[in-house]
Amino acid sequence: AQSVTQLGSHVSVSEGALVLLRCNYSSSVPPYLFWYVQYPNQGLQLLLKYTTGATLVKGINGFEAEFKKSETSFHLTKPSAHMSDAAEYFCAVSEGVAGNTPLVFGKGTRLSVIA
Amino acid sequence: ETGVTQTPRHLVMGMTNKKSLKCEQHLGHNAMYWYKQSAKKPLELMFVYNFKEQTENNSVPSRFSPECPNSSHLFLHLHTLQPEDSALYLCASSQGTLETQYFGPGTRLLVL
Numbered sequence: 001a002q003s004v005t006q007l008g009s010h011v012s013v014s015e016g017a018l019v020l021l022r023c024n025y026s027s028s029v030p031p032y033l034f035w036y037v038q039y040p041n042q043g044l045q046l047l048l049k050y051t052t053g054a055t056l057v058k059g060i061n062g063f064e065a066e067f068k069k070s071e072t073s074f075h076l077t078k079p080s081a082h083m084s085d086a087a088e089y090f091c092a093v094s095e096g097v098a099g100n101t102p103l104v105f106g107k108g109t110r111l112s113v114i115a
Numbered sequence: 116e117t118g119v120t121q122t123p124r125h126l127v128m129g130m131t132n133k134k135s136l137k138c139e140q141h142l143g144h145n146a147m148y149w150y151k152q153s154a155k156k157p158l159e160l161m162f163v164y165n166f167k168e169q170t171e172n173n174s175v176p177s178r179f180s181p182e183c184p185n186s187s188h189l190f191l192h193l194h195t196l197q198p199e200d201s202a203l204y205l206c207a208s209s210q211g212t213l214e215t216q217y218f219g220p221g222t223r224l225l226v227l
Contacts, residue, residue: 032213043119043205043218090158094213102148102171102212105158 002027002093004106012112019063019078021109023091026072033074034092034103035065044090050074061085086113118142119219121206127225128196136191136222138206146212147189149181152203152221164189165212196226 007022025031032051036044048059055067061084065076074091091106119140128134140147149161163171164183178200180192189206203223207216 034215036218041220041223043121043220044207044216045218046215049215102146102160102163103216107157 002031002095002104004091004093004104006089006091006106006109008109009107010110010112012114013081014114015083016080019076019081019085019111021076021089021091021111023065023074023076023106024072025074025091025093027093027095029095032094033065033067034094035059035063035074035076036090036092036105037061038088038090038108040087047076047089081111081113083113083115086111119206119208119217121204121219121222123222124220125223125225127227128193129227130196130198132196133192133194135193136204136206136224138189138191138219140187140189140206140208140217140219142208142217144208144210144217145186146209146214147183147186148207148209148216149189149191150205150207152205153201158205162191163212170212193224196224198226200224201226 003026005024034049035047037047038044048057050057050067058064063078088108088110090108092103094103122137146165151159161175162181167183182190203221205221206219209216
């Protein structure tokens with residue numbers, strides 16, 4: 001069974017600083033990995049996903065994530081934080097074509113951006 | 116209208132009431148999901164429907180009753196809820212159960 005661990009329930013960065021949100025996963029088969037963002041009073045929106053191929057994945061709003069199999073990680077980064085990035089971020093894993101289980105989500109990391 | 120819509124956006128109900136949440140997707144997807152999002156807890160998958168058939172029920176209490184009349188519509192019927200059921204209920208859809216899920220804005224439920 002898959003699982004997701006997001007280190008840090010709350011991360012605070014200054015505007016213009018690097019954003020790094022950590023995600024580690026556990027999966028017995030090659031995983032599909034996702035990052036979603038949730039703004040206040042809204043549903044979840046897909047930021048980016050990794051299925052196969054290139055391990056560095058670029059998403060919307062300047063975010064990117066790198067799949068590192070040896071570290072079982074899929075950390076989310078953005079070079080320069082903007083005030084509008086303040087939101088809750090969720091990492092998720094599925095078993096992809098090797099399995100039949102839908103997404104498993106992490107507990108989420110709340111990102112605050114300080115002016 | 117595009118994407119995944121949910122109605123109502125907010126709902127307050129007493130413990131003896133019966134209400135229903137509605138979800139509609141305009142993406143041509145085959146799978147639909149109900150999630151519960153409570154404060155300080157991970158997203159909890161409640162139900163999965165694939166081609167209108169329920170494929171997953173994660174030990175959800177019987178006071179929550181899903182209905183999927185077609186691939187575009189999903190309902191969650193609520194009756195005799197408890198205060199701890201207060202949460203944001205999110206609907207999602209995907210092309211298949213392994214594909215990217217697209218979420219609606221959620222229904223904020225408060226049980227008094």
